[in-house]
């Protein structure tokens with residue numbers, strides 16, 4: 001089969017679509033012919049050698065895909081050859097075929113394209129697990145979502161609103177802020193022009209849950225802007241890893257700071273998260289009440305261009321790679 005292989009030239013990653021050995025499946029897995037996958041920020045880090053796959057996972061890029069089942073493992077029940085599916089992966093999506101545990105598969109609805117299916121798993125499950133299972137966001141509370149126009153952010157805004165929360169976001173461009181408001185954000189702050197903590201404290205007494213992919217650059221202000229019992233869920237380090245913080249905010253407001261990754265969780269936990277997400281929100285995704293936000297599509301052979309586009313922060317929502 002063919003897959004994207006990462007080479008290096010002038011110390012930069014170069015992504016090539018080339019022949020690789022065929023995928024084999026374990027008894028608990030299905031072989032899926034991939035029709036679409038999608039770019040995640042983590043793929044850019046992995047291509048640069050900074051985010052290795054967890055032990056046992058494919059070292060091919062790609063954390064999600066949609067396609068058709070080509071073979072069913074001996075221990076898998078409930079799935080048949082030809083079923084249209086999508087799934088979260090620990091790796092291996094940028095390829096013609098992928099091995100996926102049966103428990104991770106979600107049925108791809110008839111009215112969804114493969115591109116739509118590939119745009120769902122990573123960002124919706126990340127937003128879900130971190131807002132609700134880690135952050136324990138409740139109706140009536142306020143969530144602050146940084147990088148609101150990112151893939152994760154566009155899902156998180158909608159999930160938090162659907163759960164009855166007030167939603168504040170930050171983003172770095174006017175058209176991104178407008179899109180966040182269309183998706184339901186109650187307050188959208190341009191972090192390049194305004195201090196988000198000052199803006200929020202000018203209109204409210206703070207927030208309860210923060211979904212934060214920025215890390216160091218935001219930690220002190222995140223703590224400042226939290227209400228009593230606030231939860232800061234860190235999911236990325238776009239703004240660095242070494243931070244200083246006024247611990248008085250943490251102590252006096254009894255804050256919780258949570259670090260969270262999805263990819264490294266045990267399979268059973270990822271299956272449980274997928275099931276809980278589907279139970280609570282799948283119907284709203286099916287009906288279109290929750291929108292799958294796709295920015296653009298590239299043929300997988302142009303994965304390099306897609307990575308460059310994402311690295312330049314040009315996307316709102318997902319960048320999909322189609323596999324012919």
Ligand SMILES: NC(=O)c1ccc[n+]([C@@H]2O[C@H](COP(=O)([O-])OP(=O)(O)OC[C@H]3O[C@@H](n4cnc5c(N)ncnc54)[C@H](OP(=O)(O)O)[C@@H]3O)[C@@H](O)[C@H]2O)c1
Nearest residue numbers: 040041147150151152171172213235236238260261262313
């Ligand atoms: N922990 C996990 O399990 C997990 C899972 C999935 C994703 N993530 C993380 O979640 C984040 C979003 O992922 P994604 O794939 O949805 O990203 P994405 O679509 O590529 O969007 C990322 C956006 O972040 C903003 N940004 C970049 N550098 C920034 C900085 N230094 N300060 C503030 N904002 C910055 C940019 O938007 P602006 O134009 O608004 O600046 C950029 O477009 C990433 O950090 C990713 O690693 C974590």
